[in-house]
Amino acid sequence: GESVGLHLPTLSVQEGDNSIINCAYSNSASDYFIWYKQESGKGPQFIIDIRSNMDKRQGQRVTVLLNKTVKHLSLQIAATQPGDSAVYFCAENVQGAQKLVFGQGTRLTINP
Amino acid sequence: EPEVTQTPSHQVTQMGQEVILRCVPISNHLYFYWYRQILGQKVEFLVSFYNNEISEKSEIFDDQFSVERPDGSNFTLKIRSTKLEDSAMYFCASSEEVRSKQFFGPGTRLTVL
Numbered sequence: 575g576e577s578v579g580l581h582l583p584t585l586s587v588q589e590g591d592n593s594i595i596n597c598a599y600s601n602s603a604s605d606y607f608i609w610y611k612q613e614s615g616k617g618p619q620f621i622i623d624i625r626s627n628m629d630k631r632q633g634q635r636v637t638v639l640l641n642k643t644v645k646h647l648s649l650q651i652a653a654t655q656p657g658d659s660a661v662y663f664c665a666e667n668v669q670g671a672q673k674l675v676f677g678q679g680t681r682l683t684i685n686p
Numbered sequence: 687e688p689e690v691t692q693t694p695s696h697q698v699t700q701m702g703q704e705v706i707l708r709c710v711p712i713s714n715h716l717y718f719y720w721y722r723q724i725l726g727q728k729v730e731f732l733v734s735f736y737n738n739e740i741s742e743k744s745e746i747f748d749d750q751f752s753v754e755r756p757d758g759s760n761f762t763l764k765i766r767s768t769k770l771e772d773s774a775m776y777f778c779a780s781s782e783e784v785r786s787k788q789f790f791g792p793g794t795r796l797t798v799l
Binding site for chain 2: 606608610616618619620623663665667671672673674675676677678679
């Protein structure tokens with residue numbers, strides 16, 4: 575079973591730099607992916623999504639890359655700001671299911 | 687911008703008591719979900735709800751849990767007899783379509799003593 579209290583991977587970047595957060599997903603049947611941002615004490619906030627018929631999608635300051643061959647997802651945040659400090663989760667959705675399966679999260683800290 | 691809202695923000699209860707957590711999904715959304723997050727752990731799926739019935743549930747969602755849409759706006763999660771291990775943040779989410787972006791509420795922190 576899972577251990578109590580996950581030790582989140584952490585990433586620290588300087589304000590203004592770009593950051594890349596990675597996620598490995600487990601189910602080859604997953605074909606829809608979402609990145610969420612969670613600030614302390616708040617609910618997950620939608621950032622960007624991508625379906626498996628794409629390998630890249632861009633939003634405002636964010637880009638998601640999907641590599642289905644190695645089951646890898648990444649979130650690139652450009653020109654990071656202090657408000658980007660949060661825990662970032664990838665979530666996968668398996669074809670035929672409605673639930674999202676969340677990854678363990680990465681804590682991003684933006685240093686001034 | 688429309689948001690999912692949840693009440694209360696924090697609920698403290700005694701073990702064995704019933705609790706009802708309330709959510710107001712985004713008004714034009716048709717699919718509703720409950721997730722929970724035990725402190726320091728991943729967000730876990732509990733149940734999805736569509737057209738007034740459960741469409742999918744996890745193994746966590748046992749007979750102690752139930753969901754209801756009592757009117758056109760509210761969506762509730764009831765835990766009949768709370769256990770210590772039910773202590774967690776409970777998030778409601780909604781989506782416009784199946785397998786589309788799910789928007790989460792701010793959560794209810796449930797503390798079972």
